[in-house]
Amino acid sequence: MPPPPEGHHPVEGISGSELRRDVSVWGSYMWGYAAVGADIYTALGIITLAALGLAPLAFLAAGIVFALVGLCYAELASAYPLAGGGQYFTLRGLGDLSGLVAGAALVLDYTIDISLFTVVAFGYFNYFLPWITFGRHITDFTVTLGPIHLAWLWLVESVAGIVILIWLNVRGIKVSTNFNEIIGTIAIAAQTIIVLAGFVLVWDPGLVAHQILFHQPSLSEFAFGSSLAIIAFVGLETISQVAQETRRPATIIPRTSIGLVISVLLFAMAFSLLAIGMLDEHTGKPLDFHGHEGDPVALIAQNIPIIGVVAAPLTALIGFLIVFISANSGVVSSSRLSYSMSQFDLLPAWFSKVSKRFATPSRAVVVFGGVALLQTIFAFFTPGQPGKSAAIDVLADLYAFGATTGYLLVFISLFVLRMRDPFTPRPYKMPINIRITYKGNQVWFPVLGFLGFLGVLFFLIMVLLTHQYARIIGPLWVIAAVVLFILYRRKQGLPMFKTLPRDWETATKKVLLEAEEFKSLEEYEAALNEHRARTGEPGTNLPGTR
Numbered sequence: 001m002p003p004p005p006e007g008h009h010p011v012e013g014i015s016g017s018e019l020r021r022d023v024s025v026w027g028s029y030m031w032g033y034a035a036v037g038a039d040i041y042t043a044l045g046i047i048t049l050a051a052l053g054l055a056p057l058a059f060l061a062a063g064i065v066f067a068l069v070g071l072c073y074a075e076l077a078s079a080y081p082l083a084g085g086g087q088y089f090t091l092r093g094l095g096d097l098s099g100l101v102a103g104a105a106l107v108l109d110y111t112i113d114i115s116l117f118t119v120v121a122f123g124y125f126n127y128f129l130p131w132i133t134f135g136r137h138i139t140d141f142t143v144t145l146g147p148i149h150l151a152w153l154w155l156v157e158s159v160a161g162i163v164i165l166i167w168l169n170v171r172g173i174k175v176s177t178n179f180n181e182i183i184g185t186i187a188i189a190a191q192t193i194i195v196l197a198g199f200v201l202v203w204d205p206g207l208v209a210h211q212i213l214f215h216q217p218s219l220s221e222f223a224f225g226s227s228l229a230i231i232a233f234v235g236l237e238t239i240s241q242v243a244q245e246t247r248r249p250a251t252i253i254p255r256t257s258i259g260l261v262i263s264v265l266l267f268a269m270a271f272s273l274l275a276i277g278m279l280d281e282h283t284g285k286p287l288d289f290h291g292h293e294g295d296p297v298a299l300i301a302q303n304i305p306i307i308g309v310v311a312a313p314l315t316a317l318i319g320f321l322i323v324f325i326s327a328n329s330g331v332v333s334s335s336r337l338s339y340s341m342s343q344f345d346l347l348p349a350w351f352s353k354v355s356k357r358f359a360t361p362s363r364a365v366v367v368f369g370g371v372a373l374l375q376t377i378f379a380f381f382t383p384g385q386p387g388k389s390a391a392i393d394v395l396a397d398l399y400a401f402g403a404t405t406g407y408l409l410v411f412i413s414l415f416v417l418r419m420r421d422p423f424t425p426r427p428y429k430m431p432i433n434i435r436i437t438y439k440g441n442q443v444w445f446p447v448l449g450f451l452g453f454l455g456v457l458f459f460l461i462m463v464l465l466t467h468q469y470a471r472i473i474g475p476l477w478v479i480a481a482v483v484l485f486i487l488y489r490r491k492q493g494l495p496m497f498k499t500l501p502r503d504w505e506t507a508t509k510k511v512l513l514e515a516e517e518f519k520s521l522e523e524y525e526a527a528l529n530e531h532r533a534r535t536g537e538p539g540t541n542l543p544g545t546r
Helices: 025-036 039-079 086-094 096-132 152-171 173-201 205-214 219-233 237-241 249-275 296-302 308-343 362-380 390-420 447-466 470-492 504-514 518-535
Strands: 142-145 148-151 433-438 441-446
Touching (some): 025 173, 025 249, 025 308, 039 205, 039 219, 039 237, 039 249, 039 296, 039 390, 086 096, 086 390, 096 152, 096 308, 096 362, 096 390, 096 470, 148 152, 152 362, 173 249, 173 296, 173 308, 219 249, 219 390, 219 447, 237 308, 308 362, 390 447, 390 470, 441 447, 447 470
Antiparallel strands (some): 142 148
């Protein structure tokens, strides 16, 4: 057998984790909350402007699909606790090319995550701009270049913020995790106070009914608003991205994933109902988020009697911090995903190099942080309306494509892995399953997984139909990734479209051993031995092994 090409990885696909397991149960939850919990600070304004009085229904539709995605990830990430998340699940279930497509779509999502949430973070920060500059608003720091209304100060702030995130993540995930835990805890407490105070002091159910009945969007507007609403729940993937750095992932990940789904759903629905049931104290009219796409939750807090004077600036400050750590999670996810892809020869081995000093994939952090910088500059130089943030609209338009594409492939992988790899222990399983026989093995088909697949497929179609930037840039990004994949494989002397042979059995044992999941390891070995005793098949012919 000829030696593998230079840079080629072992047949089990991993060479042993060089990443430290520094993430605890609260840290795991906070990585997810940093990515998902902050989405309402970003999405509330643009979704309410799109879906109008039916904004809560748009949030609810996206939230139900999000819950099913969360259950799917809880199962797969606890069974396969490696960096890579959805890309790794797709690679293992569907092969190299599908794994590349899933990885490319999710990397696009994560880099936009960095861009969008950094921009929105400084939108909240700029709530204080009139105080700092003696009454000058962010629009006073805008120059007009033909159809482009460039908020140059906001752009400078965003670029500086991304540079800080790159530096933070090169230094190590423990620093980032501690940052998340402190700010995330404060944000949860503040969100709870705002929601309770808003419902008690100012919320009017009669106004909600009036908005739903007489302030309805057209069908196309609701479709656009619903497809945008998926961005309010994007980011659950982050928990699985740090699975390889999480202590006891098989035990921790299901708990943190389900807890995250419940808490984020509650906050999203509460804020959306609050938003259409409040009056602007200055105009006496329902809240209008025009001009407040960058700080929608601060607008809500500002209009709460008694506490509004204090709550608004406090919310703006917390909004800045929580959205900024959400951007931070995008840096973590994009770097861990590219780290995983390079280990499986989907990207050059250069991306899998880990810093000897900080034990982080520093090269990947710098590269994809740089991509986010370019996306941010592009968004700010996009034509738009005066007084309205074109940058946020452009980035939000792009955001949902990567998530829906990646999630769709993950659901398909769930079905395939249930069939082809029934031996790997699943500490958590999606509920409601139908027992079937596949190639002599008893397997369980996930009914909720199928419903989740249909939901994500619907949202992907809506994104392609209603998002003018996403339907062009999203597919072009994936095509470019496939071309680079082909060129890399060709240079390495590897088959361009064929899935490389990998010893998944060895990979699973190695990961479970490194994660100290000894009970799962024993269950896995017992299931393999039982299968071999029954069929006489050697390990290399086991289902799920390529």
